Amino acid sequence: MNTPRHAIRSYVLRTGRITRAQTRALEELLPRFGIPYSESLLDLDAVFGRRAPRVLEIGFGNGDTLIELASKTPATNFIGVEVHPPGIGHCLLAVESLGLSNVRVIAHDAVEVLAQQIPPASLDEVLIYFPDPWPKKRHHKRRIVQPEFATLVASRLKPGGRFKLATDWEPYAAWMLEVLGASREFTNAAPGGGCVDRPAREMTRFESRGRRLGHAVFDLEYIRR
Numbered sequence: 239m240n241t242p243r244h245a246i247r248s249y250v251l252r253t254g255r256i257t258r259a260q261t262r263a264l265e266e267l268l269p270r271f272g273i274p275y276s277e278s279l280l281d282l283d284a285v286f287g288r289r290a291p292r293v294l295e296i297g298f299g300n301g302d303t304l305i306e307l308a309s310k311t312p313a314t315n316f317i318g319v320e321v322h323p324p325g326i327g328h329c330l331l332a333v334e335s336l337g338l339s340n341v342r343v344i345a346h347d348a349v350e351v352l353a354q355q356i357p358p359a360s361l362d363e364v365l366i367y368f369p370d371p372w373p374k375k376r377h378h379k380r381r382i383v384q385p386e387f388a389t390l391v392a393s394r395l396k397p398g399g400r401f402k403l404a405t406d407w408e409p410y411a412a413w414m415l416e417v418l419g420a421s422r423e424f425t426n427a428a429p430g431g432g433c434v435d436r437p438a439r440e441m442t443r444f445e446s447r448g449r450r451l452g453h454a455v456f457d458l459e460y461i462r463r
């Protein structure tokens with residue numbers, strides 16, 4: 239697919255602290271459990287060595303959700319996409335220690351991964367939990383949820399596939415509802431057209447932080463038409 243490289247990124251790579259174990263994980267485990275980024279479409283059955291439902295999580299952070307889901311649902315294949323090296327290392331250590339064979343990690347910008355590597359209509363679910371809210375107005379263009387992004391996600395989902403999101407930033411929840419509500423490719427799974435009840439998902443690091451700060455949490459779910 240000939241998608242132009244997007245110029246505005248939804249993240250800024252921080253040179254945060256990385257532990258020795260995380261560095262080892264990036265060196266030794268990424269070659270085992272990672273999928274290198276490239277500009278050609280993946281054969282996802284070949285990647286996992288089996289045909290199974292596929293869930294892709296964007297910006298998995300430390301991997302809290304990814305690891306929990308992959309442990310609970312071994313019959314599903316999970317692809318996690320993240321750019322923050324310490325978080326990727328943390329997640330890989332869990333994949334190794336739990337012996338999970340149904341997780342693969344791509345250490346690259348999820349927008350490019352979706353556009354270049356993930357085949358059309360190949361995913362059962364796309365998850366994006368607590369994406370960076372970019373609260374300042376001049377930074378809103380950095381929010382990952384944008385109309386073109388919604389179209390891209392929709393194109394990678396199978397018909398009937400689910401796009402699940404959560405945020406603890408109310409204005410971002412309103413933004414998501416507006417962008418996804420305007421999309422022709424999605425139907426809101428909430429009967430009233432707003433947020434859904436919190437599904438039984440793992441409490442992530444960023445969700446805990448938001449709750450400590452007294453933020454409400456908003457879950458959204460859309461169905462690919």
Ligand SMILES: C[S@@+](CC[C@H](N)C(=O)[O-])C[C@H]1O[C@@H](n2cnc3c(N)ncnc32)[C@H](O)[C@@H]1O
Pocket residue numbers: 247248249296297298299300302319320321322325346347348349366367368369370382442443444445
């Ligand atoms: C606020 S954190 C939330 C992490 C995790 N989902 C959680 O709830 O703990 C947002 C994460 O998204 C990642 N991220 C942002 N834009 C991304 C992109 N375009 N591709 C991949 N990861 C991205 C960041 O590196 C960061 O780890």
